[in-house]
Amino acid sequence: MAGFAGRLARCWYSGFLRSPLQVPALGLHVGGPAMQTSQKDFNNAVSQLKLLKEDPGNEVKLKLYALYKQATEGPCNVPKPGMLDFINKTKWDAWNALGSLSKEAARQNYVDLVSKLSASSESPSPEAPAADRKQPESDSLVVTSGDGITTIRLNRPTKKNALTTQMYHDIIAALQAASKDESPITVLTGSGDYFCSGNDLTNFTSLPAGGPEEMARSSAVLLRDFVNCFIDFPKPLVAVVNGPAVGISVTILGLFDVVYATDRATFHTPFSHLGQSPEGCSSYTFPKIMGSSKAAEMLLFGKKLTAQEACAQGLVTEVFPDSTFQKEVWARLKAYSKLPPNAMRISKQIIRDREKEKLHAVNAEESNVLRERWLSDECMNAIASFLSRKSKL
Numbered sequence: 292m293a294g295f296a297g298r299l300a301r302c303w304y305s306g307f308l309r310s311p312l313q314v315p316a317l318g319l320h321v322g323g324p325a326m327q328t329s330q331k332d333f334n335n336a337v338s339q340l341k342l343l344k345e346d347p348g349n350e351v352k353l354k355l356y357a358l359y360k361q362a363t364e365g366p367c368n369v370p371k372p373g374m375l376d377f378i379n380k381t382k383w384d385a386w387n388a389l390g391s392l393s394k395e396a397a398r399q400n401y402v403d404l405v406s407k408l409s410a411s412s413e414s415p416s417p418e419a420p421a422a423d424r425k426q427p428e429s430d431s432l433v434v435t436s437g438d439g440i441t442t443i444r445l446n447r448p449t450k451k452n453a454l455t456t457q458m459y460h461d462i463i464a465a466l467q468a469a470s471k472d473e474s475p476i477t478v479l480t481g482s483g484d485y486f487c488s489g490n491d492l493t494n495f496t497s498l499p500a501g502g503p504e505e506m507a508r509s510s511a512v513l514l515r516d517f518v519n520c521f522i523d524f525p526k527p528l529v530a531v532v533n534g535p536a537v538g539i540s541v542t543i544l545g546l547f548d549v550v551y552a553t554d555r556a557t558f559h560t561p562f563s564h565l566g567q568s569p570e571g572c573s574s575y576t577f578p579k580i581m582g583s584s585k586a587a588e589m590l591l592f593g594k595k596l597t598a599q600e601a602c603a604q605g606l607v608t609e610v611f612p613d614s615t616f617q618k619e620v621w622a623r624l625k626a627y628s629k630l631p632p633n634a635m636r637i638s639k640q641i642i643r644d645r646e647k648e649k650l651h652a653v654n655a656e657e658s659n660v661l662r663e664r665w666l667s668d669e670c671m672n673a674i675a676s677f678l679s680r681k682s683k684l
């Protein structure tokens with residue numbers, strides 16, 4: 292596993308699962324033959340967990356961690372970690388949530404859960420392998436070219452295509468390469484049922500040596516560079532919105548030339564809910580596209596738009612029935628890609644260039660404001676709440 296995804300997995304495995312995987316002698320107190328069997332089952336389950344072929348996901352790992360602690364140490368009685376210590380706080384919350392569950396019951400639940408996971412990891416995966424693995428940096432982004440179209444596909448469907456730090460870097464590289472390649476048209480789309488669930492909220496959990504301030508500073512720089520690539524992209528840029536879109540995957544749409552959406556798509560910018568503020572130049576493009584009060588409803592109050600509403604407000608170019616979405620959209624794009632490429636570039640230049648300077652200034656300002664927001668209690672509480680599974684959009 293490369294890049295951020297790898298770091299995150301290592302972090303979870305080393306932080307959350309080190310004890311269950313690496314403590315061979317559990318030292319459990321057992322009361323009789325029935326309990327002996329239970330302890331043996333528990334020890335077996337601890338070993339069995341190491342053999343899982345598939346990562347069970349953070350939520351399950353958190354559950355396993357909590358059950359393990361409850362089974363071996365009893366109810367949580369250690370002090371709650373500080374608010375900025377996201378990972379340990381999340382672990383503490385999960386353990387604490389088990390309340391006074393007995394060690395025996397926790398052991399049994401742990402054994403049941405591991406046996407369920409083992410059974411499902413042995414059955415064949417219904418998903419076909421990703422078709423294209425050309426992109427060397429990370430499997431979470433797939434870039435392909437054909438029929439005059441370069442397609443940049445967000446490929447993290449199990450996480451609703453949430454954008455990891457590595458993915459921001461990879462998208463920047465992909466856009467830079469696409470701006471110089473042979474394809475007249477460039478497309479951004481997603482794999483699976485979501486277009487993208489926005490910034491991966493776990494990006495904020497790997498604190499660098501400089502602490503939260505350094506994390507906020509480097510994230511603001513990366514955000515600014517990322518959005519600049521969309522502002523400066525010289526060719527027709529099309530979003531093929533294959534499902535719901537959240538956060539930054541919605542705001543950048545104002546920088547695309549054309550946005551096609553399935554009727555399943557929704558458009559959601561829950562910045563206030565997250566203690567954050569608009570980015571992707573949306574504080575400027577959205578009021579221009581839809582008028583200031585409709586923009587305010589989305590950007591201040593987080594109103595979620597259906598595809599039809601987004602189309603009526605000018606954010607989406609056209610909506611297609613989900614059943615024919617892929618067929619109709621790609622057929623149309625293939626036809627457009629045969630148009631003279633230089634004419635399309637020059638027309639885009641005329642349409643967009645007089646706004647570029649303004650957009651760069653807006654982008655810089657939004658990134659600076661967000662740098663402060665990320666350090667606010669409102670934002671930290673919202674992220675901690677999502678990570679501890681207390682909230683979802």
Ligand SMILES: CCCCC/C=C/CC(=O)SCCNC(=O)CCNC(=O)[C@H](O)C(C)(C)COP(=O)(O)OP(=O)(O)OC[C@H]1O[C@@H](n2cnc3c(N)ncnc32)[C@H](O)[C@@H]1OP(=O)(O)O
Nearest residue numbers: 348349350450453488489490491492513514538539683684
């Ligand atoms: C360089 C830094 C730049 C920063 C720029 C800032 C941008 C701002 C934004 O983008 S704000 C938007 C942030 N996004 C969210 O708040 C979305 C959070 N996710 C959810 O609320 C839900 O997951 C959902 C509504 C998108 C989907 O819900 P559903 O019930 O259908 O699916 P799950 O919740 O079970 O999701 C499956 C797994 O995917 C993980 N996941 C989904 N989105 C994110 C995300 N944004 N960040 C981190 N993880 C995400 C989810 O946790 C599940 O993981 P699991 O299987 O391990 O449990």
